[in-house]
Amino acid sequence: MKSRFLIGLSALALLVLIAVQYVIITETYRTKKEQFDTRFGNLVKEGMSKFNSMDYNFDFDSVLFLLDDKAVAFMFSEPDSLSQTPGEIFHEILNQYRDPEYFLRDYISKAGVDPKFTYHLQVDELYLVDINFRQQVYPNGIQLPRAPASALLAGNFTHERNFFNISYGIYIDFVNRSKLILREMWLILVLDLCTLILVFTVFILTLRNMLRQKRLSEMKSDFINNMTHELKTPLSTISVASSSLGNRTIIESPERVEELSGLIKRQNKHLSELIDRILDINIWEKDQVKLKPEHLMLENWTRQLVKGFLLEQGKEAPEILLDIHLINETHMLDEVHMATVLNNLFSNAVRYGNTPCKIKLEVKDRDQCLWISVTDNGPGIKKEDLKHLFEKFYRGAEAKQRVVRGLGLGLYYVKQIVEAHGGNISVQSKPGEGTTFHIKIPTDDGPVTC
Known part of the structure; x- marks a missing residue:
């Protein structure tokens, strides 16, 4: 107000x-x-x-x-x-x-x-x-x-x-x-015109800054709410599991103890990852991301990554169709960071996609660039959300309406990692027609950027 x-x-x-x-x-x-x-x-x-x-x-x-x-x-x-x-x-x-x-x-x-x-x-x-x-x-x-x-x-x-x-x-x-x-009258006209242009420019810049600050405030508030929810979930699970371990009936059942111990371990790991992601917010900038590129057997690495993601999803695992056409077997990439890129894109497809979820992953190298595309069969993204999609803390209207958990950092991380590799990422989407993310990264002998 x-x-x-x-x-x-x-x-x-x-x-x-x-x-x-x-x-x-x-x-x-x-x-x-x-x-x-x-x-x-x-x-x-x-x-x-x-x-x-x-x-x-x-x-x-x-x-x-x-x-x-x-x-x-x-x-x-x-x-x-x-x-x-x-x-x-x-x-x-x-x-x-x-x-x-x-x-x-x-x-x-x-x-x-x-x-x-x-x-x-x-x-x-x-x-x-x-x-x-x-x-x-x-x-x-x-x-x-x-x-x-x-x-x-x-x-x-x-x-x-x-x-x-x-x-x-x-x-x-x-x-x-x-x-x-x-x-x-030329001097008076010029001075009046310059005054109006100056005042109008200051007004526009101030208005843009106010709107940006307002949107940033809303995004931070949304981030804090989601972060609180994300932290409470594993803490509640750990609390319930810990209380259950004090139950004599459960103590006498090694299988139940092992199950609850595994649950506590997984939730503890999840909690640790959340905290690390929050603490790492300030270092996830393009000029601060420290890459450790290495020669990856890209096709084999991609298949192993997809297999691991499907196992992690369990019963909710999507159907992932692979389309890999590589001229060069190896490519210089940071294995850990690129795994984060693909896992984040897969996770978003599962979170926001339709049921059953179907994902198509295309990996090609041509024109001295590595091309990676991830397509899902989800509801698509509204036009007004597309331009903010890679901003820090931003979560679209679809995520808020469907109460999908998240911190609004995944795609921001993806963009920073891709740009740190000298590449760029773009998105194509229409409501009701799914979404495709296109990634282009220069190869070893390619240009500095694609």
Whole structure:
């Protein structure tokens, strides 16, 4: 519960940090945008003012004369005969006059700014003027092109001529506005991004460590419970057998005494082995396992090992099918440790397998490697258990559900021994289809690892 609360609190703090960073960035962007609009708005107005202060512009004067002619033509034309409204014609003619745009591009470029902008002319009012009346033709239910909301006003202009009055504005819209603003904000953005990445990384690492510690704690607790059970069983058996030896009836029966003595001896040996395994936990690491490799007549050694395992199992002995194909008769292996590997795999097959238990052992040498496979007909292993199978103290859900005795060390030992030989071990399993362990160990003349 405490760890969940801490994880939830950390996640909430991370979300708050992200929200704060977002607010800071958006507010900074808004401020920079206002500064940009103020700076460049003043710049384009200055440029437009300089353009207007230039000497008399004959080109624009000819445009105004053309508009006068158009105004006269409109006043003497039937509205239905016009393909375009007066407002559309006036906007089109004025928009074709681009001297202000060219001047502003040159002026802004000289100010040291990349002049990437679009030029917009927006008509605000248009009147046609006759001797007897003044007729408004825009706005009058007609929609002419409008400048974008983000465009900056360069200047407003009004022209009162003989046959028309017009008011319009010239606008400049910088297409690279966001790029220029973000370029000014790059340091803030980089620092915020690095902060978020750092905090998120710390959060993930802390979360992973907490989950790992929690799982390790659960595994150790499970290990202690199983260890207690494993130790109590032989102790209880020894206690009962010792008490029975005090029974006069049993004392008078040499066969019963011998049977109970043998039972005490076996349980004592089992207890001693359990204690040794517990004490040896810290030395069972790949770089600490001390191997004593020797030349083994592998086929004969394997058959003797299987025979011994079957005798030890007694009535519960499984059926073991051998498939041995060896090119080389001898291989350099640590006899004791490799016996532990196979015995552990056989024992797991018996513990978790179906009844009757069937095991297939394949031993081959090819590609300069020794290949050993152990396959059982058990219920298989769930996918979520496979990735933890060789971890110290780990016992899968199947073992817990079926209350199978064990310390969660067998497969951990197997992996350490195989890797100490320079090999590797993998597992294939699907629920309901059994399990196969594959071991590859380099031969004498083979590579360092397989």
